[in-house]
Amino acid sequence: MKPLHELGVRELANALAARQTSSVEVTEHLLARLQAQASLGVLLASDKEVSLAHARAADARRARGETGPLLGVPLAHKDIFVTREMPSTAGSRMLEGYASPFDATVVANLAKAGAVMLGKLNCDEFAMGSSNQNSAYGPVRNPWDPTRVPGGSSGGSAAAVAARLMPAATGSDTGGSIRQPASFTGVNGIKPTYGVCSRYGMVAFASSLDQAGPLARSAQDCALLLSAMSGFDERDSTSAQRAPQDFHAAMLAARDGASAAQPLRGLRVGLPREFFPAALAADVAGAVRAALHDFERLGATLLDVSLPRTELSIPVYYIIAPAEASSNLSRYDGVRYGHRAAKHEDLQDMYRKSRSEGFGAEVKRRIMIGTYVLSHGYYDAYYLQAQKLRRMIADDFQACFQVCDVIAGPVAPTVAWKLGAQGEDPVADYLADIFTLPASLAGLPGMSIPAGAGEGGMPVGLQLVANYFQEVRLLHVAHAFQQATDWHARVPPGY
Amino acid sequence: MGRTPLIRGHEVVIGIETHVQLATRSKIFSGASTAFGAEPNRQACAVDLALPGTLPVLNRAAVECAIRFGLAVNANVAPLSIFARKNYFYPDLPKGYQISQYETPVVQGGALQFAWQDGLRTVQLTRAHLEEDAGKSLHESFAGQTAIDLNRAGTPLLEIVTEPDMRSSSEAAAYARALHSLVVWLGICDGNMQEGSFRCDANVSVRRPGAPYGTRREIKNLNSFKFLQQAIDFEVEWQIDLIEDGGHIQQATVLFNAVTGETRSMRSKEDAHDYRYFPDPDLPPLSIGPEWIARVRAGMPELPHAMSERFQQKYGLSADIAAALTQSKAFAAYFEVAAQTSAQPKLAANWLMGEVSRRLNQQDMDIESCSLSATQLASMLARIADGSLSNNAARQVFDALWAEPNREVDSLIDSMGLRQVDSTDELVRIVDVVLADNEKSIAEFRAGKDKALNALVGQVMKASRGKADPARISELLRARLA
Numbered sequence: 001m002k003p004l005h006e007l008g009v010r011e012l013a014n015a016l017a018a019r020q021t022s023s024v025e026v027t028e029h030l031l032a033r034l035q036a037q038a039s040l041g042v043l044l045a046s047d048k049e050v051s052l053a054h055a056r057a058a059d060a061r062r063a064r065g066e067t068g069p070l071l072g073v074p075l076a077h078k079d080i081f082v083t084r085e086m087p088s089t090a091g092s093r094m095l096e097g098y099a100s101p102f103d104a105t106v107v108a109n110l111a112k113a114g115a116v117m118l119g120k121l122n123c124d125e126f127a128m129g130s131s132n133q134n135s136a137y138g139p140v141r142n143p144w145d146p147t148r149v150p151g152g153s154s155g156g157s158a159a160a161v162a163a164r165l166m167p168a169a170t171g172s173d174t175g176g177s178i179r180q181p182a183s184f185t186g187v188n189g190i191k192p193t194y195g196v197c198s199r200y201g202m203v204a205f206a207s208s209l210d211q212a213g214p215l216a217r218s219a220q221d222c223a224l225l226l227s228a229m230s231g232f233d234e235r236d237s238t239s240a241q242r243a244p245q246d247f248h249a250a251m252l253a254a255r256d257g258a259s260a261a262q263p264l265r266g267l268r269v270g271l272p273r274e275f276f277p278a279a280l281a282a283d284v285a286g287a288v289r290a291a292l293h294d295f296e297r298l299g300a301t302l303l304d305v306s307l308p309r310t311e312l313s314i315p316v317y318y319i320i321a322p323a324e325a326s327s328n329l330s331r332y333d334g335v336r337y338g339h340r341a342a343k344h345e346d347l348q349d350m351y352r353k354s355r356s357e358g359f360g361a362e363v364k365r366r367i368m369i370g371t372y373v374l375s376h377g378y379y380d381a382y383y384l385q386a387q388k389l390r391r392m393i394a395d396d397f398q399a400c401f402q403v404c405d406v407i408a409g410p411v412a413p414t415v416a417w418k419l420g421a422q423g424e425d426p427v428a429d430y431l432a433d434i435f436t437l438p439a440s441l442a443g444l445p446g447m448s449i450p451a452g453a454g455e456g457g458m459p460v461g462l463q464l465v466a467n468y469f470q471e472v473r474l475l476h477v478a479h480a481f482q483q484a485t486d487w488h489a490r491v492p493p494g495y
Numbered sequence: 496m497g498r499t500p501l502i503r504g505h506e507v508v509i510g511i512e513t514h515v516q517l518a519t520r521s522k523i524f525s526g527a528s529t530a531f532g533a534e535p536n537r538q539a540c541a542v543d544l545a546l547p548g549t550l551p552v553l554n555r556a557a558v559e560c561a562i563r564f565g566l567a568v569n570a571n572v573a574p575l576s577i578f579a580r581k582n583y584f585y586p587d588l589p590k591g592y593q594i595s596q597y598e599t600p601v602v603q604g605g606a607l608q609f610a611w612q613d614g615l616r617t618v619q620l621t622r623a624h625l626e627e628d629a630g631k632s633l634h635e636s637f638a639g640q641t642a643i644d645l646n647r648a649g650t651p652l653l654e655i656v657t658e659p660d661m662r663s664s665s666e667a668a669a670y671a672r673a674l675h676s677l678v679v680w681l682g683i684c685d686g687n688m689q690e691g692s693f694r695c696d697a698n699v700s701v702r703r704p705g706a707p708y709g710t711r712r713e714i715k716n717l718n719s720f721k722f723l724q725q726a727i728d729f730e731v732e733w734q735i736d737l738i739e740d741g742g743h744i745q746q747a748t749v750l751f752n753a754v755t756g757e758t759r760s761m762r763s764k765e766d767a768h769d770y771r772y773f774p775d776p777d778l779p780p781l782s783i784g785p786e787w788i789a790r791v792r793a794g795m796p797e798l799p800h801a802m803s804e805r806f807q808q809k810y811g812l813s814a815d816i817a818a819a820l821t822q823s824k825a826f827a828a829y830f831e832v833a834a835q836t837s838a839q840p841k842l843a844a845n846w847l848m849g850e851v852s853r854r855l856n857q858q859d860m861d862i863e864s865c866s867l868s869a870t871q872l873a874s875m876l877a878r879i880a881d882g883s884l885s886n887n888a889a890r891q892v893f894d895a896l897w898a899e900p901n902r903e904v905d906s907l908i909d910s911m912g913l914r915q916v917d918s919t920d921e922l923v924r925i926v927d928v929v930l931a932d933n934e935k936s937i938a939e940f941r942a943g944k945d946k947a948l949n950a951l952v953g954q955v956m957k958a959s960r961g962k963a964d965p966a967r968i969s970e971l972l973r974a975r976l977a
Contacts, residue, residue, distance in 0.1 A: 081548075082546075082547055082548040088547065088548075090547065095547065098547065100546065100547065100548065101541060101546070102541060102546075102548075104548055199550060200548060200549070200550050201548035201549075202548055203547045203548050204547075204548070204550075204777075206776075207776035207777050208776035234552065235550060235552060236550050236552075237550065237551065237552050237553065237777060237778050237779060238776075238777065238778075238779060323773060324776055326582075326771075327580050327582050327591070327592050327771070327773070329591075330582060330584065330590060330591020330592055331545040331547075331589060331590045331591050333584060333586075333591060335586050335589075335643065336544055336545070336589060336643075337544075337546070347586065347641075351584055371771065374582070374771035374772075374773055375769055375771060376769045376771075379771075379772075379773070383773060
């Protein structure tokens with residue numbers, strides 16, 4: 001058998017089912033590996049006793065005859081999910097040591113399926129960022145090149161999966177926070193349709209955009225996690241009222257008219273011309289085009305489509321998301337929990353100091369932007385206008401889906417950049433979100449799959465977007481690609 | 496109608512906003528209990544505390560209260576309404592925003608009609624919207640510190656807003672009383688003003704007749720009808736004084752001090768908050784379909800004016816009496832039980848409006864706390880009706896019943912010796928005995944001396960030991976002697 005850390009979710013499930021290993025054994029192995037790779041900076045919290053207790057419970061369930069694809073499988077949660085048994089910080093000083101009295105629904109769902117919690121994973125503060133450099137607890141390094149960022153905000157999740165520290169991890173995606181780090185680290189990440197995963201217990205950044213999803217080493221593994229994570233939750237009013245879905249079983253079903261050689265025959269893949277601008281980095285463009293050629297080889301038809309408001313998605317997103325964030329983050333006032341300034345003159349001073357000390361620069365910037373765009377006299381010009389454009393962006397996708405089944409393109413304009421490279425210019429970071437923002441604004445499911453290598457051997461991700469609740473189609477297409485290629489199986493040197 | 500009383504040459508313009516605490520078991524966006532009086536912070540769950548990751552879920556019972564109200568005032572119940580966030584920082588506002596409704600409220604328009612000054616008044620409503628209450632900041636008894644109690648945080652409120660339709664403090668108080676009685680009648684509010692279940696804000700301005708509206712000042716948080724009226728009266732005089740001194744009213748929020756009877760400015764328009772309202776992305780638009788409205792309508796209690804009309808039709812009561820009997824649901828229910836059990840609706844109405852009300856007022860009680868039951872009252876009324884009790888005797892019995900509400904009525908009457916001899920046979924027998932013994936009086940009467948009859952009546956009264964009705968006796972005597 002391969003070393004335990006090399007096993008993905010499905011392989012591990014098989015090994016556990018065949019009693020080739022135990023959950024306790026895998027958990028101990030991965031905890032040791034996490035400790036050995038501490039310099040990557042992925043962990044914000046861990047508790048060996050808690051993890052082993054989960055593992056022992058999973059082994060006991062198996063001994064009683066229970067089975068399940070996640071029973072005994074260790075994974076970790078982005079620290080944006082609150083957990084009873086480990087602190088939940090959202091990458092912020094504001095919530096240092098915060099102990100939640102309840103588990104996020106996604107966390108509880110995975111626990112119910114038997115998953116073992118290895119720890120809490122580093123992320124940009126309150127999920128705001130695309131390089132994981134906004135965490136109050138230090139950056140995460142990209143396992144492919146430790147001088148580069150892993151992407152963000154789910155940077156800890158992506159790096160942990162890429163470095164084979166765990167078979168899978170949870171993440172959250174507001175404007176690309178699952179897809180972009182997946183792309184930067186050569187792993188798979190799916191952001192489902194808004195409403196598929198409950199937001200209860202996920203520390204809110206921008207409520208109308210936040211969506212949980214898995215990061216894993218293959219489309220199949222993503223599907224196994226998504227089946228367990230998702231489902232209607234009465235505690236989240238924006239949760240989709242749909243029957244539970246077995247994404248894994250559904251994605252394996254063959255397409256009508258498909259053949260072994262051409263599993264994607266008849267699939268119409270739309271390439272928005274706005275996703276392939278002249279300025280797109282040559283290495284990214286080359287890798288994506290090569291992958292698209294593979295799609296053709298697998299039977300898919302490529303066609304030219306347009307998402308004319310792609311560029312506008314940047315200002316639209318950077319109005320709506322900060323507006324919601326400015327309000328969502330008002331609860332961090334130092335009154336009931338979280339950071340409270342040691343010295344203060346009066347109430348206003350307590351608010352001012354607690355929040356000034358507790359929040360990092362990017363969070364403050366977005367609170368200020370959001371406060372501004374919601375202010376009297378600016379609301380119509382900014383927030384309302386952005387909402388109108390948001391609807392038009394969603395309509396543009398619907399026009400595309402009249403002629404194609406999935407949309408494909410790059411996840412990000414470049415491969416992972418160097419740590420510290422763009423820290424001084426927030427707008428440059430914002431611009432790099434251009435290809436992931438449109439699907440977020442429309443609430444559509446999007447996925448990033450490893451599709452090639454670019455500059456310095458860094459991974460390049462391909463983004464797939466489908467219509468509402470068509471996660472299965474995304475997973476099916478990704479799986480077909482992964483049956484024919486091995487980009488998803490590549491491991492960073494040294495891991 | 497001449498309904499514009501001027502004060503020192505000024506017309507008073509009043510609009511009222513009322514926060515009605517809805518009588519739901521749990522909070523508007525969480526499952527925590529709304530019961531009053533628990534230990535501080537024992538009824539605040541993770542959602543009420545705004546812990547990270549928590550989300551609001553709308554309580555449908557609160558929506559049904561709003562629909563009930565909307566139907567009762569003939570308003571438009573919006574098929575789609577929007578919850579919005581009102582952003583401001585305050586220690587007893589855990590999320591840093593209040594979830595309310597802003598541009599699109601659940602109840603739109605409508606009107607409230609009530610009796611006032613021998614007529615009917617109609618106040619137009621602008622809207623009624625759902626929102627959550629904040630917690631409480633406790634400044635006393637914590638030595639320079641402020642304590643926070645979040646039990647009230649998230650309690651459902653319906654804020655009911657009128658047009659600037661009222662023209663005097665007494666009219667405003669009459670409106671508030673009528674609204675209070677309606678929401679209690681509808682069962683959507685317990686009406687407890689001491690506990691803050693019904694709080695009014697009054698927007699007050701003055702103007703010369705025919706002039707445009709003056710600048711208004713808003714008096715906040717009035718929790719009694721008396722204070723509402725006093726506060727408006729003070730505010731009106733204050734505003735007129737200022738104007739007559741050549742000053743200009745500044746838009747402001749003011750507080751009423753019940754001890755001094757004065758209003759005092761809390762904040763002016765300049766330091767008004769920018770609440771940065773925007774639609775709450777955690778809550779989808781509230782959709783209320785016709786089926787839901789129909790279901791609520793089917794469960795509505797009979798409304799006061801409909802009940803009043805029915806009382807007039809069914810029991811032959813005057814409009815005034817019927818309106819008075821339907822002042823509260825409990826009062827009306829008491830009446831109906833008494834009327835039906837005794838089969839004497841008019842008698843029941845008279846006694847309720849008379850003796851019963853007088854007693855209740857004397858003891859500052861309402862009908863709910865009245866220990867004399869409607870069926871007991873009915874038993875007594877039945878004895879009046881069948882002639883067993885004279886009206887005078889009935890008053891004595893009523894007093895005794897008031898003191899001992901559970902006494903059996905007939906045995907009480909007998910033990911008090913007040914049963915009226917009215918059975919005609921018995922009376923006829925006594926009359927015949929008396930006539931047989933008083934031939935002299937008979938002769939005098941037949942000779943035209945009417946006074947002789949009085950002597951005979953006296954004899955019969957004596958023989959019946961005072962329990963016969965003199966009028967009835969003289970009737971019988973005349974018939975015998977005719």
